[in-house]
Amino acid sequence: MKNSSLKIALNMLAATLASDQQPKSEDVIKWYKTEILPLRTASPGSISRFFKGYSALFHKNTPDVNGVCGDVVSYLFREFEKKYPQFLSAYSGFNLGAILKTGVPSFNHIANVIYPYKLEKHLPITLLSENKLLKDPVLKNNTDPELNESKIKDEIIVLDLFYKEDPQTLNQWIEKRGYNNEEFILGREYDFT
Numbered sequence: 567m568k569n570s571s572l573k574i575a576l577n578m579l580a581a582t583l584a585s586d587q588q589p590k591s592e593d594v595i596k597w598y599k600t601e602i603l604p605l606r607t608a609s610p611g612s613i614s615r616f617f618k619g620y621s622a623l624f625h626k627n628t629p630d631v632n633g634v635c636g637d638v639v640s641y642l643f644r645e646f647e648k649k650y651p652q653f654l655s656a657y658s659g660f661n662l663g664a665i666l667k668t669g670v671p672s673f674n675h676i677a678n679v680i681y682p683y684k685l686e687k688h689l690p691i692t693l694l695s696e697n698k699l700l701k702d703p704v705l706k707n708n709t710d711p712e713l714n715e716s717k718i719k720d721e722i723i724v725l726d727l728f729y730k731e732d733p734q735t736l737n738q739w740i741e742k743r744g745y746n747n748e749e750f751i752l753g754r755e756y757d758f759t
Contacts, residue, residue: 631727698744719737
């Protein structure tokens with residue numbers, strides 16, 4: 567009994583110390599806007615991006631702020647890990663992930679997202695859009711009434727560095743990109759590697 571009480575107390579202390587050192591999602595958004603976004607100088611439609619995209623079919627993506635969307639997503643993951651080496655999603659309340667618009671390689675697109683940690687056990691999640699709006703997701707193991715379509719579309723923030731866009735909600739991103747009747751996969755970094 568005494569041993570388990572000590573273990574509980576140590577876990578609570580570790581959690582408190584770790585949460586004090588964790589960034590808030592607002593910190594990550596500010597870092598993205600002020601330090602990362604200005605680094606991208608390539609335009610999405612440049613001819614070099616076209617050839618790089620097809621070469622990525624045969625070779626893996628390489629982290630590159632001016633690369634194709636997969637390179638840019640890898641770049642942001644790498645820079646996030648450098649900026650926040652002690653990051654623990656369970657204590658921060660959010661995580662950095664990605665969203666993939668599925669389709670043939672020349673028409674798919676991937677961008678980074680900040681998503682609430684409560685989605686972690688459901689990932690990867692398949693989402694659908696209809697009339698440029700997100701439809702209700704089907705979540706596995708969902709017993710949390712907080713996890714519904716309205717919460718997901720407003721709580722997930724898209725960081726689309728490829729298009730050099732400011733952070734926006736998932737629904738804003740879907741509407742802005744004109745994604746009508748599309749399928750998306752929301753997941754962690756390793757869900758896409």
